[in-house]
Amino acid sequence: EAGVAQSPRYKIIEKRQSVAFWCNPISGHATLYWYQQILGQGPKLLIQFQNNGVVDDSQLPKDRFSAERLKGVDSTLKIQPAKLEDSAVYLCASSSPARLAGSEQYFGPGTRLTVT
Amino acid sequence: AQSVTQLDSQVPVFEEAPVELRCNYSSSVSVYLFWYVQYPNQGLQLLLKYLSGSTLVKGINGFEAEFNKSQTSFHLRKPSVHISDTAEYFCAVSDGGSQGNLIFGKGTKLSVKP
Numbered sequence: 001e002a003g004v005a006q007s008p009r010y011k012i013i014e015k016r017q018s019v020a021f022w023c024n025p026i027s028g029h030a031t032l033y034w035y036q037q038i039l040g041q042g043p044k045l046l047i048q049f050q051n052n053g054v055v056d057d058s059q060l061p062k063d064r065f066s067a068e069r070l071k072g073v074d075s076t077l078k079i080q081p082a083k084l085e086d087s088a089v090y091l092c093a094s095s096s097p098a099r100l101a102g103s104e105q106y107f108g109p110g111t112r113l114t115v116t
Numbered sequence: 117a118q119s120v121t122q123l124d125s126q127v128p129v130f131e132e133a134p135v136e137l138r139c140n141y142s143s144s145v146s147v148y149l150f151w152y153v154q155y156p157n158q159g160l161q162l163l164l165k166y167l168s169g170s171t172l173v174k175g176i177n178g179f180e181a182e183f184n185k186s187q188t189s190f191h192l193r194k195p196s197v198h199i200s201d202t203a204e205y206f207c208a209v210s211d212g213g214s215q216g217n218l219i220f221g222k223g224t225k226l227s228v229k230p
Contacts, residue, residue, distance in 0.1 A: 004159070031216070042120075042206050042220030043160070056217060091159060095216065102148045102167045103216055107159030 002026065004108035006092050012114045018080035021111045024073070025094030031055075033105060034067055034077050035091040043091055049075065079113075087115045118143040118209050122221035130229050131199055137192040137224045139207035149190040150208040150218065151181055160206065166190065177201070202228045 005024040013019050025032050030051050035043035046065065048056040052072040060067070064083070069075040079086055089112050093105040123138040141147060148167050152160040164175025171183040181192045190207060204225050208218040 040125075040222065042208070042222050043218075044220070045217055048217065093159075102165065102210065104162045104165070105160075105216075105218065107152075107161070109157065109159045 004092055004094055004106055006090075006108040006111055008111055009109065010112050010114075012116065013082055015084055015115055016081040018078065019082055019113065020076055020078045021090050021092075021113075023075045023077070023092030023108060025075075025092070026096070026106055029094035029096045029106070030072070031095045032069055032075050033093040033095075034075070035093065037089040037091055037110070039088070046077070082113075082115045084115050087113055089113070118147065118219050120207050120209050120219055120221035122205075122207055122224050124224050125222065126225045126227065128227045128229060129197055132196045134195050135193065135197050135201075135226065137205050137207075137226065139190045139192065139221060141188050141190065141207075141209045143188075143209060148210040149181075149183060150210070151175065151179070151190075151192050152206045152208060152220075153177075154204045154206065154223075156203070163192070163205070197226070197228045199228050199230060201226060 007022050032049045034046045037043045046060045047067045049069045052069050067077045089110040091110045092108045095103045095105045119142045121140045129135050150165045151163040153163050154160045163179050164173045166173045166183045174180045179194050204223045206223045207221040210218050
């Protein structure tokens with residue numbers, strides 16, 4: 001089966017510009033996650049969707065970050081305006097089972113964002 | 117609140133030598149534990165996980181880990197490493213809540229030298 005797809009793979013922007021990342025999860029996976037991975041750190045959850053509804057966005061900086069999953073399939077994460085500290089790899093992951101606890105999350109290759 | 121501590125940021129080792137990557141967690145409730153591997157310019161891939169039952173868990177690529185509740189540890193081991201094991205390894209914990217959210221450690225870079 002096809003894995004989690006993300007685009008673009010790399011993006012360089014100037015501070016105060018906006019940027020959007022796209023993720024297409026594994027077919028049939030109801031749960032979708034966006035993580036931020038700053039260099040030298042582990043991934044940090046930004047937002048979790050169950051179908052097209054938000055389950056957890058407690059760590060999403062809502063003044064500048066937004067995400068949507070309108071049809072319960074692919075998702076877009078946007079940053080507007082970007083700051084230097086947003087430089088990171090943005091990872092998308094998906095999972096399928098009815099019981100999420102203990103389930104495997106499948107990760108995409110990530111989008112590396114550099115803000116100058 | 118849960119947290120994960122990976123005690124070594126970098127571990128250099130020679131090919132065919134054994135390796136142990138250390139992970140300690142903090143949680144006030146029962147947890148599920150995971151090890152993920154990240155190869156350069158790729159996403160994370162699950163190596164193994166502990167949910168319940170036997171405390172010795174076997175994963176892919178010859179890796180295994182042992183859950184130790186009294187020491188709140190979940191160390192990853194491999195008896196003989198290969199050059200291809202060079203990657204970054206992340207330990208993660210989930211509290212078993214309905215959302216399945218993962219808290220990751222900062223990672224350990226394993227460098228296998230010939």
